[in-house]
Amino acid sequence: xxxxxxxxxxxxxxxxxxxxxxxxxxxxxxxxxxxxxxxxxxxxxxxxxxxxxxxxxxxxxxxxxxxxxxxxxxxxxxxxxxxxxxxxxxxxxxxxxxxxxxxxxxxxxxxxxxxxxxxxxxxxxxxxxxxxxxxxxxxxxxxxxxxxxxxxx
Amino acid sequence: xxxxxxxxxxxxxxxxxxxxxxxxxxxxxxxxxxxxxxxxxxxxxxxxxxxxxxxxxxxxxxxxxxxxxxxxxxxxxxxxxxxxxxxxxxxxxxxxxxxxxxxxxxxxxxxxxxxxxxxxxxxxxxxxxxxxxxxxxxxxxxxxxxxxxxxxxxxxxxxxxxxxxxxxxxxxxxx
Numbered sequence: 001x002x003x004x005x006x007x008x009x010x011x012x013x014x015x016x017x018x019x020x021x022x023x024x025x026x027x028x029x030x031x032x033x034x035x036x037x038x039x040x041x042x043x044x045x046x047x048x049x050x051x052x053x054x055x056x057x058x059x060x061x062x063x064x065x066x067x068x069x070x071x072x073x074x075x076x077x078x079x080x081x082x083x084x085x086x087x088x089x090x091x092x093x094x095x096x097x098x099x100x101x102x103x104x105x106x107x108x109x110x111x112x113x114x115x116x117x118x119x120x121x122x123x124x125x126x127x128x129x130x131x132x133x134x135x136x137x138x139x140x141x142x143x144x145x146x147x148x149x150x151x152x153x
Numbered sequence: 154x155x156x157x158x159x160x161x162x163x164x165x166x167x168x169x170x171x172x173x174x175x176x177x178x179x180x181x182x183x184x185x186x187x188x189x190x191x192x193x194x195x196x197x198x199x200x201x202x203x204x205x206x207x208x209x210x211x212x213x214x215x216x217x218x219x220x221x222x223x224x225x226x227x228x229x230x231x232x233x234x235x236x237x238x239x240x241x242x243x244x245x246x247x248x249x250x251x252x253x254x255x256x257x258x259x260x261x262x263x264x265x266x267x268x269x270x271x272x273x274x275x276x277x278x279x280x281x282x283x284x285x286x287x288x289x290x291x292x293x294x295x296x297x298x299x300x301x302x303x304x305x306x307x308x309x310x311x312x313x314x315x316x317x318x319x320x321x322x323x324x325x326x327x328x
Contacts, residue, residue, distance in 0.1 A: 007280025009298025047283070112282025124283055145278070145313055146159060146305035148322045
C-alpha cells in the first residue's frame with residue numbers, strides 16, 4: 001500500500017500515476033462504488049470517500065455501520081474518538097489485507113481552525129484517524145507539495 | 154537560477170527568501186511587490202517594509218497585474234513576493250487576466266526568468282485546511298495550486314520553510 005497525501009491542488013494524482021506507473025484502474029472517491037476500495041488500483045480523492053463513509057452513518061448521533069461493506073460486525077460504533085480510532089485501524093488492516101497494492105491519494109484536511117459544523121468536524125477527525133492508520137500499514141508514504149513528492153516513509 | 158520558496162503563513166519564508174537573495178551576492182537587487190496597499194494601515198505597512206528592504210539595498214517595483222509586460226532595469230537578483238497576491242490580483246482586479254490567470258502569471262515568470270540572473274519567488278501554502286469554500290475561492294485555490302506546480306517544475310530549487318526551518322524539496326541540498 002502506498003499513501004500519497006498533500007494539500008488540495010498539489011498535483012498528487014499526476015504524481016502517483018507517474019511515480020508508481022499506474023495510469024489505469026483508478027476509482028474516484030467522490031463518485032465510486034463504496035466497494036471499489038477493495039479492488040481498485042488506486043483511489044483518488046480518498047478524503048471524499050471518507051466523507052461518504054460518514055454520510056452512510058445510521059442513527060441519530062451518528063455511527064459507523066456495515067453499510068459501507070466494511071468487515072465490521074453490524075453493531076454500531078458511536079463516533080467517539082476511541083471508536084473512530086478502533087474503526088480506522090480495522091479498516092486499514094482490512095484494506096492492507098484485501099488490496100495490498102492500492103495507491104491511496106488523499107488531501108490533508110487537518111491544518112485549519114476546528115470547523116463549526118459537527119459533520120465537518122467528524123469528517124476531519126475520521127479522515128485523520130484513517131489516514132494515520134493507512135500510513136502505519138503503508139510501505140511508502142509521500143507528501144506532495146507543488147507537484148514534488150517528499151517521502152515521509 | 155530560479156528558486157521557489159513556499160510555506161504557511163508566519164513560517165519565516167519571507168525572511169528566508171531575503172537571506173537567500175543576500176547570499177546570492179552583490180549586484181542590483183530588485184523586489185517585486187504584489188500586494189495592493191489598501192487603507193491607511195496597508196499603506197503604512199508597505200512603506201515600513203520598503204524602508205526595511207532599502208537597508209538591504211533592494212529597489213522596490215510594484216507590479217499588481219501584467220507581470221509579463223514588466224521590463225527590469227538591468228539583469229540582477231530578483232525577489233517576487235507573493236504569488237498568492239499576484240494570482241488573486243489577476244483573478245479579481247478589473248485589469249487582471251481573469252480566466253487566463255494561470256497562463257498570464259506563468260508567462261510573466263518566464264519573462265522574469267529570462268531577464269534576471271537569480272530569481273527568487275515566494276508563494277504560499279493555503280491548501281490543507283480541508284474547508285470547502287465558495288466556488289470563487291475554490292477556483293482561486295485551483296489556480297494557485299496549478300501555478301505552484303508549474304513554477305516548481307521550472308525552478309532549479311524548491312524549498313518549503315516550516316517555522317523557519319528550510320526543507321529542500323527540489324535541487325541540491327546545499328544551504
